[in-house]
Amino acid sequence: MANLKAEPAQLAQAKRCGAKTRGARLGRPCRAPAMPNGKCRMHGGRAGGPFGARNGAYRHGRYTREAKEVSAFFREMAHDGEAMVARVMHKHGLKPPRAIRRRRHVKQAIEAAAKPKETVK
């Protein structure tokens, strides 16, 4: 309580966090000054360290957001290609290769192709 008065004038004017607290203040709202996001430094901060090479755990970038997006894109292209192979083979009365036969997107592509007069995505 007394330390609220000890806050710098700038902070004393700030909105309060208001998060539901645990521990000593059980259930009562947090009274620490809020940041622009409306919560205090303890209740509304971004988790984790800096992104990319600035982070000490960074090694080669294999798991960066960008790398993950790239591999997701290639995975999707591969799925589309397998689905196309499955559709075409189905059209010619053939089973898709064993390696891809049981994959969900392949099964869905075959099901979609088997239904007459429905647009295939």
Ligand SMILES: [Zn+2]
């Ligand atoms: Zn708080």
